[in-house]
Amino acid sequence: xxxxxxxxxxxxxxxxxxxxxxxxxxxxxxxxxxxxxxxxxxxxxxxxxxxxxxxxxxxxxxxxxxxxxxxxxxxxxxxxxxxxxxxxxxxxxxxxxxxxxxxxxxxxxxxxxxxxxxxxxxxxxxxxxxxxxxxxxxxxxxxxxxxxxxxxxxxxxxxxxxxxxxxxxxxxxxxxxxxxxxxxxxxxxxxxxxxxxxxxxxxxxxxxxxxxxxxxxxxxxxxxxxxxxxxxxxxxxxxxxxxxxxxxxxxxxxxxxxxxxxxxxxxxxxxxxxxxxxxxxxxxxxxxxxxxxxxxxxxxxxxxxxxxxxxxxxxxxxxxxxxxxxxxxxxxxxxxxxxxxxxxxxxxxxxxxxxxxxxxxxxxxxxxxxxxxxxxxxxxxxxxxxxxxxxxxxxxxxxxxxxxxxxxxxxxxxxxxxxxxxxxxxxxxxxxxxxxxxxxxxxxxxxxxxxxxxxxxxxxxxxxxxxxxxxxxxxxxxxxxxxxxxxxxxxxxxxxxxxxxxxxxxxxxxxxxxxxxxxxxxxxxxxxxxxxxxxxxxxxxxxxxxxxxxxxxxxxxxxxxxxxxxxxxxxxxxxxxxxxxxxxxxxxxxxxxxxxxxxxxxxxxxxxxxxxxxxxxxxxxxxxxxxxxxxxxxxxxxxxxxxxxxxxxxxxxxxxxxxxxxxxxxxx
Amino acid sequence: xxxxxxxxxxxxxxxxxxxxxxxxxxxxxxxxxxxxxxxxxxxxxxxxxxxxxxxxxxxxxxxxxxxxxxxxxxx
Numbered sequence: 001x002x003x004x005x006x007x008x009x010x011x012x013x014x015x016x017x018x019x020x021x022x023x024x025x026x027x028x029x030x031x032x033x034x035x036x037x038x039x040x041x042x043x044x045x046x047x048x049x050x051x052x053x054x055x056x057x058x059x060x061x062x063x064x065x066x067x068x069x070x071x072x073x074x075x076x077x078x079x080x081x082x083x084x085x086x087x088x089x090x091x092x093x094x095x096x097x098x099x100x101x102x103x104x105x106x107x108x109x110x111x112x113x114x115x116x117x118x119x120x121x122x123x124x125x126x127x128x129x130x131x132x133x134x135x136x137x138x139x140x141x142x143x144x145x146x147x148x149x150x151x152x153x154x155x156x157x158x159x160x161x162x163x164x165x166x167x168x169x170x171x172x173x174x175x176x177x178x179x180x181x182x183x184x185x186x187x188x189x190x191x192x193x194x195x196x197x198x199x200x201x202x203x204x205x206x207x208x209x210x211x212x213x214x215x216x217x218x219x220x221x222x223x224x225x226x227x228x229x230x231x232x233x234x235x236x237x238x239x240x241x242x243x244x245x246x247x248x249x250x251x252x253x254x255x256x257x258x259x260x261x262x263x264x265x266x267x268x269x270x271x272x273x274x275x276x277x278x279x280x281x282x283x284x285x286x287x288x289x290x291x292x293x294x295x296x297x298x299x300x301x302x303x304x305x306x307x308x309x310x311x312x313x314x315x316x317x318x319x320x321x322x323x324x325x326x327x328x329x330x331x332x333x334x335x336x337x338x339x340x341x342x343x344x345x346x347x348x349x350x351x352x353x354x355x356x357x358x359x360x361x362x363x364x365x366x367x368x369x370x371x372x373x374x375x376x377x378x379x380x381x382x383x384x385x386x387x388x389x390x391x392x393x394x395x396x397x398x399x400x401x402x403x404x405x406x407x408x409x410x411x412x413x414x415x416x417x418x419x420x421x422x423x424x425x426x427x428x429x430x431x432x433x434x435x436x437x438x439x440x441x442x443x444x445x446x447x448x449x450x451x452x453x454x455x456x457x458x459x460x461x462x463x464x465x466x467x468x469x470x471x472x473x474x475x476x477x478x479x480x481x482x483x484x485x486x487x488x489x490x491x492x493x494x495x496x497x498x499x500x501x502x503x504x505x506x507x508x509x510x511x512x513x514x515x516x517x518x519x520x521x522x523x524x525x526x527x528x529x530x531x532x533x534x535x536x537x538x539x540x541x542x543x544x545x546x547x548x549x550x551x552x553x554x555x556x557x558x559x560x561x562x563x564x565x566x567x568x569x570x571x572x573x574x575x576x577x578x579x580x581x582x583x584x585x586x587x588x589x590x591x592x593x594x595x596x597x598x599x600x601x602x603x604x605x606x607x608x609x610x611x612x613x614x615x616x617x618x619x620x621x622x623x624x625x626x627x628x629x630x631x632x633x634x635x636x637x638x639x640x641x642x643x644x645x646x647x648x649x650x651x652x653x654x655x656x657x658x659x660x661x662x663x664x665x666x667x668x
Numbered sequence: 669x670x671x672x673x674x675x676x677x678x679x680x681x682x683x684x685x686x687x688x689x690x691x692x693x694x695x696x697x698x699x700x701x702x703x704x705x706x707x708x709x710x711x712x713x714x715x716x717x718x719x720x721x722x723x724x725x726x727x728x729x730x731x732x733x734x735x736x737x738x739x740x741x742x743x
């Protein structure tokens with residue numbers, strides 16, 4: 001039983017996530033709001049022996065019904081599930097960031113105000129008097145810096161005070177402003193506290209005047225017809241959101257008057273921003289930042305990857321000792337091939353997730369992410385995505401699992417799913433190891449042409465996939481262009497960031513292991529054979545459906561290698577070698593990436609050029625690997641969409657294979 | 669004139685917002701209201717317009733800019 005539930009409410013860049021991570025550390029849970037495609041973040045912490053729950057509320061700049069996030073946020077608050085709402089504002093831009101507080105005003109739930117980024121404001125020469133603001137608002141107000149460890153004690157005290165006093169925001173002066181707007185008083189009088197529980201008539205009136213769709217619909221259902229008509233008539237006459245917006249900012253000006261001594265900050269771009277926003281060099285600078293970030297991420301990733309290799313190397317020892325102990329080949333295989341090999345596979349890739357989560361988290365916290373959004377807004381907008389989506393794409397050239405993990409910086413669920421779905425089309429490091437090798441073997445000096453063709457198809461693939469998937473994922477209202485703030489750069493809070501990264505990596509590990517082991521067992525059983533490969537189910541199915549797979553240009557050996565490549569691309573070439581020479585376990589080769597010595601001769605002797613071309617396209621655009629699949633599920637929390645994306649990729653890979661094969665037949 | 673027509677390094681005052689309720693709500697919630705003074709920091713083709721207003725650097729997509737009518741202020 002917790003002492004109280006605190007809801008965190010704030011605009012983007014108000015430091016909400018930093019505060020949430022700092023408060024809850026590893027005690028957090030990420031899921032979806034019931035029946036919605038919006039991420040739900042909850043956590044808990046203890047203070048002086050009492051447990052508190054924290055909900056990190058989604059949303060953007062206001063409490064209007066502009067998105068699912070905003071509706072969820074205000075419904076959660078009005079439902080009374082939170083005992084107190086902690087509203088965050090950015091001290092360095094109070095005039096603008098107090099808008100959330102003004103939009104909140106009129107919801108009947110206790111709250112307190114945190115003026116975050118006090119350090120940034122101080123550096124700008126602003127002097128803020130929280131006591132003066134507190135007096136005008138009637139709720140606890142404190143200056144705070146989420147990156148300052150020593151500030152938290154004061155935070156807890158302010159929070160407890162708000163809970164104890166059940167502090168309600170004083171809205172008298174705001175209502176005075178609203179009363180100046182034509183029609184406000186008339187509408188307000190027709191409404192009572194009971195119309196929609198949790199919201200005052202003032203709040204409802206303002207939202208009705210702003211033509212808020214949800215409120216308008218609810219009023220239509222609850223108000224008697226006559227009153228309803230009066231309301232609609234006034235809403236039509238009034239200037240709506242422009243007038244109420246003006247009132248809110250006038251109120252904010254009144255609050256800040258005398259409480260903030262302004263040393264006017266100049267509107268100038270810093271050195272770094274002049275580079276990032278440069279017409280020509282901006283994109284290059286962003287890509288360079290991401291690439292350098294990725295390289296840097298290998299430093300913390302390396303120990304984890306080495307650990308994975310360590311698991312791999314003891315596997316042989318375990319296998320020998322198990323066999324010596326007389327354990328059956330079936331059980332030994334299950335233990336060594338599936339369990340240990342699978343763990344090693346996941347741990348190796350987990351290093352990448354750790355690195356990417358850290359670097360992306362850092363870029364976001366420091367403020368670079370907003371610049372990336374700005375630079376790529378136009379390009380990514382064509383795909384129905386935010387500018388930030390460029391980052392997961394770049395990461396996916398290294399590892400699709402890292403790309404999927406990096407997609408968490410995209411705050412809209414549909415756009416996140418779409419980003420990951422497109423990131424799958426980017427050939428990963430393992431594919432880049434195979435493509436040049438196969439291309440050189442079969443096409444010699446023509447190999448660079450194949451690589452150019454792959455990149456061209458990749459872009460086409462992403463464009464078409466965006467068209468197909470965006471219909472179900474990206475709503476019309478999410479497509480509207482960027483209106484966002486570029487926050488001032490600020491220092492990261494390392495402790496909170498690291499705890500978040502560790503928590504995230506841990507979560508990913510457990511969920512991914514589950515999926516990987518499950519699929520591994522199935523694949524292992526299919527490829528299990530007591531002697532050679534010819535007893536396995538995979539072989540039998542492959543041979544039986546060969547007349548069909550030949551249409552795609554894939555003889556059974558290549559088709560099985562294609563199936564194996566959806567497990568992990570590293571081993572695809574090794575599998576072909578094993579199948580043509582009839583030796584070795586398909587499963588072990590798939591997961592170990594061992595390659596037969598004279599693979600070149602084997603390939604040239606058995607595979608025609610059109611078939612090779614078909615195969616290259618088939619594995620490049622097949623689903624990236626089982627770990628990427630699991631990571632995708634971990635990020636988007638939807639079995640339906642994960643399966644959809646996977647099935648789509650299997651299908652399109654075969655389609656591309658078929659096209660490549662028939663083009664190849666025409667050439668050779 | 670609309671916001672995307674303002675030259676770089678010029679100030680402007682917002683006169684009028686044109687668009688549906690959703691657009692108005694989004695644009696006012698970030699602090700751009702009629703009467704508000706903005707400084708245009710960057711205005712490159714194919715990029716959002718960068719402006720400074722209410723102590724904040726704000727990026728606004730070019731299409732959305734069309735709904736923000738302003739008049740230039742002589743410095």
